[in-house]
Amino acid sequence: MSDQHHLELKHVVFVGRSWEDYCQMFNLNEADLQGRNVLDCPGGAASFARTAASKGVEVTATDIAYYFSPDELLAKGLEDLQTVQHITSQREDCIEMRETNPRFASFLEEMTATLHETVADIREQGYGTRYVPGRLPNLPFADGQFDIALSGNLLFIYSQQLGRDFHVEAVRELMRVTREEIRLYPLVSTDGQESPFLQDVLQLAAQEGWAAEKLPATYELMPGYELLRLIRN
Numbered sequence: 001m002s003d004q005h006h007l008e009l010k011h012v013v014f015v016g017r018s019w020e021d022y023c024q025m026f027n028l029n030e031a032d033l034q035g036r037n038v039l040d041c042p043g044g045a046a047s048f049a050r051t052a053a054s055k056g057v058e059v060t061a062t063d064i065a066y067y068f069s070p071d072e073l074l075a076k077g078l079e080d081l082q083t084v085q086h087i088t089s090q091r092e093d094c095i096e097m098r099e100t101n102p103r104f105a106s107f108l109e110e111m112t113a114t115l116h117e118t119v120a121d122i123r124e125q126g127y128g129t130r131y132v133p134g135r136l137p138n139l140p141f142a143d144g145q146f147d148i149a150l151s152g153n154l155l156f157i158y159s160q161q162l163g164r165d166f167h168v169e170a171v172r173e174l175m176r177v178t179r180e181e182i183r184l185y186p187l188v189s190t191d192g193q194e195s196p197f198l199q200d201v202l203q204l205a206a207q208e209g210w211a212a213e214k215l216p217a218t219y220e221l222m223p224g225y226e227l228l229r230l231i232r233n
């Protein structure tokens, strides 16, 4: 794989969440997704696409990490989870969260299990259908290929690593490949403050004729956060 992909991947952790977590992050339920062609970008190590398939919901997961082999993904994911474990064991707010939020106490075990599950599914499926290598802001999909796109834990949260241009071009690209709506979560960067690029994305939405609304998310691990729903007019 190219050095560029290695460099880009270095700054972002390869972890993933479950179907239930996605429903909470994006304020969705199964009925909202049935019969729709869904894009998960970035899919990361999330088991959302696999669980969706078992429910008859068609999800395509794309991620820059899928340019790597399953062995490389597992190694990167396990290393990233160790880093997360180290950081969260030092930070006072995380120590407090672990004591008060039962979900926080178990999230590393849950994410480790999800990583193993997803890498096993990638091995079984191969790349090309459910898991498609792709790099924002240039995705390998046709205009309007998806009814709805979900983008969790990449935009806004990495505002210190990914700049304004990346945010605007990434959302413009999601608009290109999506016919109906896009949901982005969360709207804050890692310091818990609203991302400085949210206003740029809202401006883009207005320019491109997409309605925007903030909705509450109910993801137990990050209580009180919101998502942005963009709807093509």
Ligand SMILES: C[S@@+](CC[C@H](N)C(=O)[O-])C[C@H]1O[C@@H](n2cnc3c(N)ncnc32)[C@H](O)[C@@H]1O
Pocket (backbone or CB within 6 Å): 008, 009, 012, 013, 014, 015, 016, 017, 041, 042, 043, 044, 045, 046, 062, 063, 064, 065, 134, 135, 136, 137, 151, 152, 153, 154
């Ligand atoms: C924290 S994970 C989020 C995964 C999943 N959406 C979730 O919420 O659990 C972030 C993912 O973004 C991917 N990523 C980083 N830069 C990317 C880019 N330019 N295009 C596509 N994916 C990217 C990383 O490989 C990583 O898997």
